Amino acid sequence: MFGNLSRIRFKLTVELFKIARRIPLGVVFKLRNYHLVQALFRLLKDEAHRERFSYLRLIDLQQKKIAKLSDRSSSALSFTVLIKVGLGNVELLTRTLDSLMKQRYSRLEIYVIADPTLIHQVESQRGDRDVTTCTLSELDNVVQVNVSRENYIFFMDSGDLLHENTLRVISDSCVESNYPPALYTDSDTYGENDIRTEPRCKPKWSPDYFLEYNYIEKGVFFKLGSIPSGFEKYLETSVSEANYCTLLDLFFNGPNDVVISSLAYILYHENRDNVRKPPSRLAIQRLTELGQVCGFNIKNHKDNQRQIEWHANVENCFVSIIIPTKDRVDLLSQCIDSILGKSTFQNIEIIVVDNDSVESTTASYLKEISKNSKIRVISYPGEFNFSAINNHAVKAAKGQLIAFVNNDIEVITPDWLNILASHALRPEIGCVGAKLLYPDGSVQHGGVVIGIGGVAGHAHKRAPGDSKGYMNRLVTSQNYSAVTGACLVVRKKIFEDLGGFDDENLKVAFNDVDFCLKVRRAGYRNLWSPAAVLYHHESVSRGDDRKGAAKRRFESEIKHMKTVWNTDSEHDPAYNPNLARYREDFGLITLD
Numbered sequence: 321m322f323g324n325l326s327r328i329r330f331k332l333t334v335e336l337f338k339i340a341r342r343i344p345l346g347v348v349f350k351l352r353n354y355h356l357v358q359a360l361f362r363l364l365k366d367e368a369h370r371e372r373f374s375y376l377r378l379i380d381l382q383q384k385k386i387a388k389l390s391d392r393s394s395s396a397l398s399f400t401v402l403i404k405v406g407l408g409n410v411e412l413l414t415r416t417l418d419s420l421m422k423q424r425y426s427r428l429e430i431y432v433i434a435d436p437t438l439i440h441q442v443e444s445q446r447g448d449r450d451v452t453t454c455t456l457s458e459l460d461n462v463v464q465v466n467v468s469r470e471n472y473i474f475f476m477d478s479g480d481l482l483h484e485n486t487l488r489v490i491s492d493s494c495v496e497s498n499y500p501p502a503l504y505t506d507s508d509t510y511g512e513n514d515i516r517t518e519p520r521c522k523p524k525w526s527p528d529y530f531l532e533y534n535y536i537e538k539g540v541f542f543k544l545g546s547i548p549s550g551f552e553k554y555l556e557t558s559v560s561e562a563n564y565c566t567l568l569d570l571f572f573n574g575p576n577d578v579v580i581s582s583l584a585y586i587l588y589h590e591n592r593d594n595v596r597k598p599p600s601r602l603a604i605q606r607l608t609e610l611g612q613v614c615g616f617n618i619k620n621h622k623d624n625q626r627q628i629e630w631h632a633n634v635e636n637c638f639v640s641i642i643i644p645t646k647d648r649v650d651l652l653s654q655c656i657d658s659i660l661g662k663s664t665f666q667n668i669e670i671i672v673v674d675n676d677s678v679e680s681t682t683a684s685y686l687k688e689i690s691k692n693s694k695i696r697v698i699s700y701p702g703e704f705n706f707s708a709i710n711n712h713a714v715k716a717a718k719g720q721l722i723a724f725v726n727n728d729i730e731v732i733t734p735d736w737l738n739i740l741a742s743h744a745l746r747p748e749i750g751c752v753g754a755k756l757l758y759p760d761g762s763v764q765h766g767g768v769v770i771g772i773g774g775v776a777g778h779a780h781k782r783a784p785g786d787s788k789g790y791m792n793r794l795v796t797s798q799n800y801s802a803v804t805g806a807c808l809v810v811r812k813k814i815f816e817d818l819g820g821f822d823d824e825n826l827k828v829a830f831n832d833v834d835f836c837l838k839v840r841r842a843g844y845r846n847l848w849s850p851a852a853v854l855y856h857h858e859s860v861s862r863g864d865d866r867k868g869a870a871k872r873r874f875e876s877e878i879k880h881m882k883t884v885w886n887t888d889s890e891h892d893p894a895y896n897p898n899l900a901r902y903r904e905d906f907g908l909i910t911l912d
Contacts, residue, residue, distance in 0.1 A: 386485050632743075
């Protein structure tokens with residue numbers, strides 16, 4: 321597909337970026353002022369080209385891994401597939417049937433569902449294949465399956481394809497995972513000349529993400545004995561929606577311990593002609609009914625994405641906002657003024673923790689704000705220890721919820737605290753974080769991904785503030801492993817039960833990540849919300865971690881995180897293994 325020139329160009333690009341990563345950023349920026357260097361970058365750094373080529377590399381890499389898996393696989397499961405045929409894709413049915421025949425999997429029952437007016441066309445394409453054709457209304461009587469733990473069912477659109485080893489890989493994975501109620505795979509799209517594009521590298525099960533956006537869509541395999549009865553009615557809409565509604569029923573109406581597994585192999589290929597459509601009335605109705613039971617409303621619905629607003633008793637909740645500071649009255653006053661002047665939620669106390677401020681203007685300012693009944697100023701003398709400072713303040717806090725806020729934060733959306741508090745009050749939720757922007761409007765924090773840079777990094781860092789992000793991940797609430805402590809809300813009881821921030825091993829860096837991981841280990845889901853937006857003038861009031869004692873302390877904190885949490889080797893469930901751990905833009909692992 322790509323000629324030798326393209327391959328050489330790509331390899332040169334890779335080597336260029338390897339070299340660039342070893343050069344200090346300041347030097348790189350100076351070099352880019354030279355016309356010759358600018359020309360070299362333009363020649364080599366064609367991002368669209370690199371993305372196309374990197375996906376080809378990922379396909380090759382996965383092909384080798386899947387081949388090894390299939391060599392030792394068995395046919396432990398029985399599969400039933402329901403292929404939905406419509407007027408727009410009936411001519412593509414042969415391709416889907418051929419894809420299923422290539423599975424060479426004996427324990428497979430194939431059913432084609434079509435409107436009565438299309439049955440003749442379906443029969444002509446079926447040929448002599450062992451396939452049953454029926455209408456949707458006949459499905460109950462036609463599909464005769466043994467409801468056992470070894471029997472799985474999946475839905476396909478006519479024209480969609482499976483990787484040739486899909487069923488064997490799924491079979492082995494389900495056996496190894498003790499027959500999960502549902503398992504989904506990564507997917508992509510193919511079009512003209514069978515070129516595969518748009519890889520959807522999905523995170524592990526993220527309930528809050530799924531409620532606001534159907535990130536799974538296709539490539540879902542259900543254990544027939546686990547899914548609620550009546551799932552067939554969802555096929556009146558689309559395969560993507562049938563998967564969505566069935567997963568909703570399974571997780572939110574099923575047993576509390578239901579497990580939805582995932583497999584980071586791209587095994588499902590959607591035909592580009594099977595375009596994604598906005599959710600139907602049936603899907604919205606199902607989500608609305610579920611909200612009445614679970615306690616949420618659908619808000620700002622647009623296309624296939626929506627905001628879920630949870631019913632929480634926020635009005636009767638008292639929140640303690642903790643702000644550590646040392647001098648920098650310009651930042652602190654901006655932060656407090658924005659909280660008091662812009663926030664719609666005012667059932668709060670603000671605890672300012674002064675860490676050895678020395679400027680006279682600071683003393684005057686702290687004395688002045690102490691006159692406000694909502695503000696208390698307490699002292700924490702000694703070296704800067706972010707963990708100890710906040711732990712100290714929590715002991716003095718009166719709120720049911722604690723909001724940790726840096727002194728360089730500035731409110732943008734007035735209902736930021738209402739939103740974060742409504743999530744933090746949910747019994748299953750632990751830490752809740754906000755969408756933070758740099759002063760130039762680009763993204764500073766879109767959730768924390770474990771493993772980036774060896775420890776942790778911010779998702780979508782420096783992306784445009786109005787970007788939707790990878791798979792709508794900048795505009796939907798979702799479950800990340802961690803969120804930044806620059807703006808973090810959590811129930812005080814959870815914080816105290818888990819021992820607060822680690823003030824011995826993580827005095828300055830990664831204490832928020834470490835705490836979030838403790839919260840997740842305790843069985844809670846951490847959550848990031850894009851609806852609560854604030855500015856973060858990042859670390860402008862802190863020193864440099866790259867010199868002297870600060871550098872040694874920072875290196876020690878990195879070592880601690882790697883030792884305790886294996887951050888340099890464990891995969892983050894919120895981040896697909898096919899995505900690079902050295903980037904923050906959700907680029908493929910083969911991109912550089």
